[in-house]
Ligand SMILES: O=C(O)c1ccc(O)c(O)c1
């Protein structure tokens with residue numbers, strides 16, 4: 216279907232917004248009046264710019280407080296409308312959105328509303344313009360879509376129809392099934408927005424917290440199914456008012472927006488997209504570091520062995536059980552200190568996984584970095600993390616390990632089995648985008664968002680994972696702009712015996728994060744432990760949690776650049792990530808090293 220986006224959804228000047236929408240691949244735009252008023256371009260120049268960019272102007276909006284008003288007020292409204300219709304002709308826009316009145320002058324009189332909207336439609340029709348009447352969720356007398364549709368029906372003019380807006384409909388809890396009763400030719404326009412569930416005033420909710428479909432908690436796909444069943448074939452248009460998107464760079468935000476419309480169409484069975492190829496494990500995590508010694512010492516103390524050396528680049532492979540870490544000291548390492556730069560995902564079909572990612576607008580990375588390298592499918596995540604689709608040790612498929620010459624050293628069976636999860640901190644304005652990316656592109660399930668108190672701000676965290684837990688990624692976002700602690704990424708290593716793993720790490724010279732005694736005092740109040748158990752945890756800095764399924768014991772290494780490791784023992788199907796303990800961990804990480 217045709218895709219469109221309201222200029223209000225993107226940051227910048229009108230020219231920047233239009234350019235971003237076109238580059239992302241949108242077919243059209245809704246021009247918001249405020250963006251036009253503030254633009255130095257004439258309506259004709261805006262029309263030409265849109266034409267040059269290949270964008271249709273699908274809607275001009277909004278026109279407010281039109282209907283159900285006293286005669287003298289309506290006469291003034293018509294004069295205002297005439298003026299705007301002249302502007303729309305210069306702009307080349309043929310549909311105007313009229314939102315239901317919020318004016319104290321408006322009266323609760325559907326017959327009057329219908330008569331006046333009919334009069335407005337007659338005037339519009341003379342200029343070749345159509346009027347799409349939308350019920351604002353906070354409209355004074357008209358605030359539901361079915362009410363707006365009844366008034367449109369009563370007005371009975373071909374140039375008058377309704378605009379459906381998923382936010383207004385779903386935020387009020389209206390049943391969207393009734394959309395199927397609206398005559399097809401009366402649905403002039405469809406605006407789509409999602410939102411997280413928040414118990415707050417609906418106007419504030421709408422103006423500040425809307426997000427792109429799939430990023431919130433509203434059933435936008437369910438609503439779209441009803442609209443399609445009603446016979447609607449017009450554009451799918453995003454209209455998102457959001458404080459974060461207003462500040463985020465328009466280019467990436469427009470890509471994020473279009474990705475949401477592509478996944479939404481997939482959810483309702485329109486459009487073609489290669490099916491998700493759900494990853495089955497973490498093949499490797501790649502650290503880029505300017506300073507190989509401390510990173511190598513840390514890996515060594517954790518029980519890793521340097522088993523391979525890249526044939527063409529300064530990259531080492533460190534292994535232990537199924538956990539693999541690449542240590543890259545190449546040119547990229549001069550820039551950012553120690554960072555987690557790439558993740559290898561074990562994937563049943565790497566080529567198809569990359570094709571889906573590409574169809575969902577993920578930047579595709581070159582398959583071969585240098586002559587002789589194995590061909591690898593990889594894309595960039597929104598924050599720039601490189602995601603490699605891997606087939607480790609699977610005959611007939613390119614194996615990334617082929618790029619590494621064995622050092623001759625064998626990995627020893629130690630306490631670490633593999634990677635339990637990765638924690639990837641996102642730039643503050645890309646959190647919703649990252650969640651949608653990991654769900655849509657990688658087919659991961661998304662868990663609830665949790666808030667975590669840091670001594671210097673609030674962090675948000677949302678886990679994405681496969682149903683069996685083979686791939687778990689905790690996406691986080693800190694206060695803007697974060698310091699190194701708040702931007703830190705980590706690799707959580709799975710062990711069956713965290714006490715043994717912690718002891719071995721310490722004996723090998725590793726330093727674990729110290730946890731305050733008050734924390735253990737609180738643990739003693741909340742849980743029962745065997746004799747000496749809690750003292751042992753305190754000595755090692757092991758944190759403890761329990762859910763309905765099982766227990767979780769974990770401890771942390773000191774941070775190197777922006778990266779640290781966690782040792783994790785997950786017993787009896789514990790499902791979480793120890794979020795309860797995160798504030799204590801964050802405070803400990805801020806404390807000066809002792
Ligand atoms: O918040 C508003 O006023 C507003 C304006 C136009 C719309 O289409 C809408 O959904 C909301």
Ligand SMILES: [Mg+2]
Pocket residue numbers: 349380406454
């Ligand atoms: Mg709207």
